[in-house]
Amino acid sequence: MDLSYTPEQEAFRKEARAWLEANVPKERLPSFDTREGFDAHCAWEKKLHAGGFAMVPWPVEYGGRGADLLEWLIFEEEYYRAGAPGRVNQNGIFLLGPTIMEVGTPEQKARFLPKMASSEEVWAQGWSEPNAGSDMANIQATAIRDGDDYVLNGQKTWASRGAFAHWLFGMFRSDPESTRHRGLTFILVPLDTPGITVRPIEKLNHKKAFAEIFFDDARVPVRYQLGEEGKGWDVAMATAGFERGLMLRSPARFQDTARRLVDLYRKTVASGQPVAPGLRDTVARCWMDAEAYALNTYQTVSRLLAGGKIGAESSLNKIFWSELDVRMHETALKLLGHRAELLPGAPAAGDVGEWLDGYIFALAGPIYAGTNEIQRNIIAERILGMPRK
Amino acid sequence: MEFMFSEDQRLLQETVRDFLAGECPVEFVRGQWETETGRSPEFWSKLAEIGIPGLLVPEEYGGLGMSEIDAVLVFVEVGRAALAEPVVPTAAVAAPLIRESGNTALAERWLPPIAAGEALVAVAQPTSPLVPEAHVADLLILRAEDGLHAVPRDAVRLTAQPSNDPSQRLFTVDWKPRNEDRIASGAQADRLELAALDRGALACAAQQIGTCERLIAMSVDYTSQRRQFGVPIGSFQAVKHHLANLKVALEYARSHVERAAHSVAHDVPCRSVDVSMAKISAGEAALQAAEVSLQVHGALGYTWEQDLHVWMRRAWTLDLAWGETAWHRARLAGALFDEERPAESFGFTPRVG
Incomplete structure (x- = not known):
């Protein structure tokens, strides 16, 4: 048992502290649950990314720093000490990112992770449906294969910052005969796809960034499927583990x-x-x-x-x-x-x-x-x- | 930064666990309730054979020369077994106190017999007039105005103070300080006494972790077997959530206890605050486990015959030993609110800046 930091870790802390002190906005940004605040937070993320601190524990090739989890903890300590803005892309960078790193194809990693790290693409999560909340396996939204596409139908809801986000991840029932946690596929969905309607929901804080999302024959290429077809539940469990476990x-x-x-x-x-x-x-x-x-x-x-x-x-x-x-x-x-x-x-x-x-x-x-x-x-x-x- | 135990430390813990499972079953604990002294010299000799009394005694005095980081896992096992022999005063408190007193004659006289299992020491706690297991002690470490004294038992008069926990024997001590018994005075006495308190509280907190684990295990077993409405009662969410809450309390208390062991072993500046957080959180986890376990055992748990109350009473006893929760809460709050600067948060190292 050793509860001391190495000189390298101390140096990293010092570097992060100095950068944050010089760059953290002096004025608190407007809430990222407003359009104006969302944009201001995205601009902050770009700055953080340019400074090399957006994704401390990610590999350098994906826009990270290649640091280990201890350095990530150190960075987080400095981040909160500096009073820096909340992470607008937290569903992407902390939840989906590690999952793509674990189960994504090399093409998917190259396509999604760098733009996630810079928050050029902000992610919403599409876990819940009207009839699938705590009972998450009761998913009814469908993704039916048609050539090189999935055709999505149904509804997701309670998507944080879904009103402003660019992408959504979630599980869809790809086998219409299946029940419960079998026959689900994990799919990454561009929210500007024709057939998708995003309807904001006003939250308890009086802000309208929360959203329900409707799919009406929305076509998404099969290459946006994460993990194997029908194995979406396993992919989702990995994501949920990160969410509850450590990063979020x-x-x-x-x-x-x-x-x-x-x-x-x-x-x-x-x-x-x-x-x-x-x-x-x-x-x-x-x-x-x-x-x-x-x-x-x-x-x-x-x-x-x-x-x-x-x-x-x-x-x-x-x-x-x-x-x-x-x-x-x-x-x-x-x-x-x-x-x-x-x-x-x-x-x-x-x-x-x-x-x-x-x-x-x-x-x-x-x-x-x-x-x-x-x-x-x-x-x-x-x-x-x-x-x- | 590596906040975990080594394989050797885990091995020591397993060895002690296996040893106590064999040598200190609940029948033995209950059997001791009925004996005159409540203590067993034969059992203490067996403990000495695996090195427990001398855990913190330096090797040159015949001990294992270990640190509190090694010892904390041993004390978790002591709690799991509801072992109430005087391991805390003798092994966790007196041995390091004698070592740190700088008094070579005292160390040469007492550390070898402590390590060999041939001497027991009772220690007065600064937070209570009650001295556990003083009747079997060869030496008592007591506080007087002029300092700390190491007093032979025949120089004091003991008054038994019967306790709700039949596993322990409590006494008040009448004595007159003599110059020849004084082992420290002034600031040194204060320093040794504070270190003794922190070591005693840490050892209790570790036992509270073991006690809590045992209570949870008993409750999971019982509620998985006991059937009502045609199903095990442990399948009901009301029962599951009770026990899940205990598990949450246990695991976060454990983190405090393991950190406090490191803080004591390295005598860091925030040692006392860390120990208080360990004692508060482990004490509350164990007390909560006692109440919830009784609840889920129903009327059966309310009987003298059922073994549940062996651990329930340990949870109650340990909460009062080496500073009850209220005392440690007051010490923690003092560090946060009455000092010029509040205590430093873990990880936010003050060395940078």
């Missing part, structure tokens, strides 16, 4: 929130405003749990670098970070007292920061990427070995 929510994000929370608590107490006595303990607990998530991730990365794999334990992570995120934000709102309900522009709001927005975003955490109820079933059945029936 790095510990630095929560450690950063926890430190801001500690700071808010100290400032609130110093201001003389009354603070409920239990909050001191709750804030300390949040900080401690964010530390636990970081420690646990470093352990996972150590295991991966030693040749191990992420399995069902990614469900533990997903529950832990999503519930911690909610707890941290609701605690911050309690500290803000009567100001908690004010929007940042309100004259009486003062320095309320982004806590309210963050809280509303955090509330989605226990729902997306597989509800926490589903994760608990997975833990009970696949990790603890409890009976399915």
Whole structure:
């Protein structure tokens, strides 16, 4: 056990810190759930890419830096320390990217990964359908082979930033006779394909970037099929593993929130405003749990670098970070007292920061990427070995 | 950066696990409840044969010369087996305290018999007047205003304080400090006492991990076998989610405990905060496991005969040992809110900048 960084890792941290300090926008960008914010975030991604920091752990040939996962963790720490913008292409770069790297053909890697790394192409995910949410195997959208094309029909929904994204990935039923998780194929779909209609859905945050997507005889070339025909479920499971497991929510994000929370608590107490006595303990607990998530991730990365794999334990992570995120934000709102309900522009709001927005975003955490109820079933059945029936 | 145990460390853990599965079954633990001292010199000799009392004793004194990183996995197994012999005061706390006291005569007198399994040491905890297993100790390490004292048992008067956990015997100690017993004073005494507290809390936290694992395993077994409505009760989501929650609490507590072992072994500046986080999270995981396990065992778990309460009581006992959760919570909050700068987050190294 060695918990120190090598001189090379320290040097990389220093380099990343210097670059971020020089380049991170001084003003917070508008929300990437708006058209204007989406474009501003894409411009930031291009800058990050030109600086060589867009995809730290990816191979150089695909627009990455060829670094290992430890350096990725270091980069994430510096990224959040610098207060840099959220990653607008997170569904592409953190979820689909690693999956293409694992199961894609050489042509697919060359075609998709570089433009993903630079966010020239931003990806939405098409997991859910109206009747396939937690029951993801109940997919009804179809992809029927016709020569060198798949003809897509049906509907996907709850696609984050689907209103602005360029591409979508998801599973389609390629064998109409099949049921459940058999007969599904994982397909990459350009959203400007004729026959596709994108209809924005207004989210709880009042923004319209979320979308439902309709397919009406939309033709997509077979070369956009990822993995084997009929094996889409296995490809999707690999993607979901990354999502819950490691890449989507790095510990630095929560450690950063926890430190801001500690700071808010100290400032609130110093201001003389009354603070409920239990909050001191709750804030300390949040900080401690964010530390636990970081420690646990470093352990996972150590295991991966030693040749191990992420399995069902990614469900533990997903529950832990999503519930911690909610707890941290609701605690911050309690500290803000009567100001908690004010929007940042309100004259009486003062320095309320982004806590309210963050809280509303955090509330989605226990729902997306597989509800926490589903994760608990997975833990009970696949990790603890409890009976399915 | 390599946050994992070596193969040798895992091998040591497996060896101890197998040893305790054979030599310390629950029948043995319950049998000890009925004996006069509650302790078994024969069993302690067997522990000495595999080196446990001397884990942290330097090799030149006959010990294994290991570090807390090696020892933490051993203490997980101690917890899994509900082993309540005085391994924490003697092996985890007293041995390194004597080593660090810089007192060669004390080390030469006590470390070889500790490693050989021929001497037991009781240690007063700064957070409680109760001293466990003082009745079988050859030496007591006690705190007085003028410093730390190493006192022979015949120089103190013990008053038994019966405990809810029949696996342990608790005592209060009446004694008068004598100059010839003093082993440290002033800042050195404070430093040794704080290190003792951190080592004791770390060893308890590791046992709480083992206790929690055992409780989860018992509950998974029971709910997979017990049938109601024609199916195993473990197939119900209400039961599954209870146990899944325990698994989440366990795994994140484990990360804290393993990190704290590293922090103690390397005596890093944030050692005490790391130990407190380990003790809080492992203690809460074990307490939660005790409550949930009782719930899913139903009325059967509420009987004296069922073995569940052996571990339930260990969870309760360990929570109070070497700083109860409230004490460690207060210490953590102090580090975050009362210092000029809050404690540093893991990974965000202060060496850069």
